[in-house]
Structures are given as C-alpha cells and as structure tokens.
C-alpha cells in the first residue's frame with residue numbers, strides 16, 4: 001500500500017472548505033486594504049534562499065529540500081515566501097510601480113522537519129508583504145490586518161509579542177556586548193548555554209536553567225541599544241497599536257529565524273496550540289531587496305501557518321452544497337433516455353441550477369434515497385426521451401412533464417400537485 005509521504009497530508013473536501021473560508025477572509029481583509037494576490041513558483045534557485053534567508057538560519061542549515069535539476073543547477077522547494085516575492089519584485093521591475101506594492105499570498109511551503117502536530121514537511125502559509133514603505137504605519141497596518149484575520153477565523157488565546165531589532169550594525173555591536181557579559185558570568189550558566197556563547201548568545205534568553213535565568217535578568221537588552229531613529233520608529237509602531245487597541249507584549253528576547261530582519265519583529269502565538277504555538281510572525285526587512293540585487297528598498301511582511309490557524313480557529317458551520325436537481329434515468333438500459341437525461345442535467349446547469357446526473361446506476365429506489373441524502377430539492381425521473389416525472393422532495397408532490405419543461409418549472413418554483 002502506497003501512503004502519503006511522511007509529514008504530508010491530504011486536504012479532503014471537508015478541510016478544503018475550511019481552507020476556502022480562510023482564503024476568502026484573506027482576500028476580503030487584505031484585498032480591502034489594497035493588497036493584491038501574488039503567486040511564485042514552488043521551487044527556486046537554491047542561491048535565492050541561501051542569500052535571502054540567511055546562511056546561519058535553521059531553514060538554510062537543515063530544513064531545505066534541495067535537488068539538482070539535472071543540468072547541474074541546484075533548486076530548492078520554497079521554504080518561505082518573502083525571498084521569492086522580493087525576487088519577483090526585482091525581476092519584474094516593480095520599483096517603477098507606484099510604491100508601496102502590497103501583496104498577499106496563500107500557498108504551500110516545504111521544510112525538512114520532524115513532523116508533529118502543527119508541523120509538517122509540506123504546509124500552507126498565508127502571508128503579506130509591503131515593499132517600498134518604511135513608515136511605522138506600515139508595520140502597524142500589517143500587524144493589525146493579521147490580527148483581524150486571526151479574529152475572523154476565531155483563533156483562540158492569541159498573544160502578540162513585539163520587539164525591534166534595530167539595524168544589523170547595532171546587532172553586531174550588541175552581540176559583542178552580550179557575549180562579553182556571558183563570558184563574565186560563565187560559571188553561573190548552564191553547560192548548554194556556555195557551549196553556545198559564540199555560536200548564538202541570544203539563545204541564552206530562552207534557557208530554562210534557573211542559574212542562567214538569574215544571569216539573563218540583568219543581561220544587556222538589544223532594545224536598550226537601538227539607534228535613536230530606530231527607537232523612535234518602534235515608539236510610533238507601539239503608539240499606533242495602542243490606539244488601535246491591539247494588545248501586545250514587548251519582548252526584548254524575541255528572536256526569529258531570519259537574518260534579514262531590521263527594526264520591527266513580531267509573532268502571534270496561541271495557547272490553543274500546545275508545543276507548536278507560533279501562529280504567524282514577521283518583520284521588517286529593509287536590507288533584503290538590496291541583498292538580492294535590487295535598489296535599497298524597505299519592506300515588511302508576515303507569514304502565518306494555515307494549519308495552525310485552522311487548528312486554533314473556531315469550527316465554522318459549513319452548509320452542504322445545495323443541489324437543486326438530481327436527474328435519474330428510469331430505465332438504465334434505454335440509451336436514448338440516457339442521452340435525454342444527461343442533456344437535461346447539462347441544460348439545467350447552464351440555466352444556473354445546481355444539477356447532478358445520477359452516475360452510479362442505482363435503482364430508482366436507491367436514487368431517490370440518494371437524493372434525500374444529498375438534500376436534492378427536485379428529482380427528475382426521465383421515463384423516455386420526451387417525458388419526465390418531476391418530484392418535489394420537500395412536499396413529495398410530483399407531476400409528469402415534457403422533458404423540455406422541467407427546467408422552466410423548477411425556475412418558476414411552481415407547485416407540482
């Protein structure tokens with residue numbers, strides 16, 4: 001038996017409907033704010049992610065599905081959407097458009113990870129990017145729209161954490177300061193943190209070791225080292241969120257995977273999710289477009305996991321698709337009546353009715369039972385090429401009609417008895 005590959009899953013029709021609802025909310029909320037949909041290829045040159053995500057990130061170091069395309073080029077199944085969208089922005093010369101350009105997307109992404117609840121190897125993200133605007137209103141807007149989306153989907157127990165990373169230069173200086181601080185307190189730190197001082201000093205903030213936590217309480221914080229302009233930018237983002245009534249916590253220890261972030265960084269989590277609590281996050285990436293070969297251009301975006309939104313979101317009642325008409329051929333052996341019935345279903349659809357042809361060869365009795373099951377409003381039993389019995393499944397009334405009159409009768413909604 002062949003099964004779906006580890007870490008992947010099938011979107012069965014019921015789930016597909018919930019996804020459709022999610023997509024409709026994204027379209028409504030982001031479309032309403034002037035964001036337009038973008039789609040990029042499922043794979044890209046590996047180099048794009050190596051340069052655009054950052055060589056030191058988990059994604060690039062261990063989570064990419066890379067392969068040779070047969071011609072000696074390395075391609076990678078896209079692990080995230082921001083670098084591809086910036087690539088497309090540069091490739092299509094979108095800097096000539098009125099700025100900023102605002103995109104939303106909904107597609108699948110691939111990461112070689114250990115699968116668990118809320119973590120897959122192929123997963124879907126909804127996201128948005130604003131390229132060509134650096135003002136703090138942009139940062140606040142994108143956070144606000146994501147908050148609105150999560151609310152519309154009924155995601156429970158959300159928390160928003162917020163920080164500012166300043167510039168890469170500030171971070172380099174800060175990193176030296178933090179490393180020196182950790183060195184000075186080396187004996188009080190856990191083994192694990194000590195071993196990673198040079199590799200990733202920021203991780204010390206996440207340690208569950210008591211001694212390390214005591215040391216980190218007094219450690220220098222990046223937020224206190226921001227340049228005045230970066231600090232002011234962050235202040236304004238906070239003011240805008242305060243006015244919009246979006247609750248958040250400033251978390252000076254917030255670190256996210258991607259190297260290209262500048263200034264604002266944010267993440268929504270949900271208590272409803274357990275271990276994989278991250279619903280979506282993002283940040284500003286004012287250096288990325290330049291790093292990919294474009295003009296220096298500010299940008300900001302987020303990505304949120306569709307599975308996690310659906311897991312933490314409210315079950316939305318889904319009404320079954322309406323069926324206006326089920327066409328049944330009384331005598332399956334009668335091929336000419338079969339053609340008439342098939343045509344009737346086709347014409348009914350062209351007239352705007354939701355009409356199905358009974359395909360499975362059920363007996364008349366079985367077909368009527370099936371009509372009940374799918375909540376068909378009417379059943380047309382085609383007796384011969386010219387005549388059909390139209391049955392109103394609600395009242396039970398039925399009437400013999402010319403086949404040609406069936407659709408008009410349904411559209412008029414006239415009583416059959």
Ligand code: ATP
Pocket residue numbers: 080111113118119120121122123124125256257276277278279280281282303304305306307308
């Ligand atoms: P995590 O901490 O869960 O690994 P991340 O920091 O790698 O998340 P991002 O790269 O910021 O996540 O991706 C944005 C969102 O995409 C996450 O908040 C999460 O909801 C979702 N996501 C990331 N990786 C996966 C995955 N392997 N399976 C399902 N959803 C994912």
Ligand code: MG
Pocket residue numbers: 058
């Ligand atoms: Mg991850």
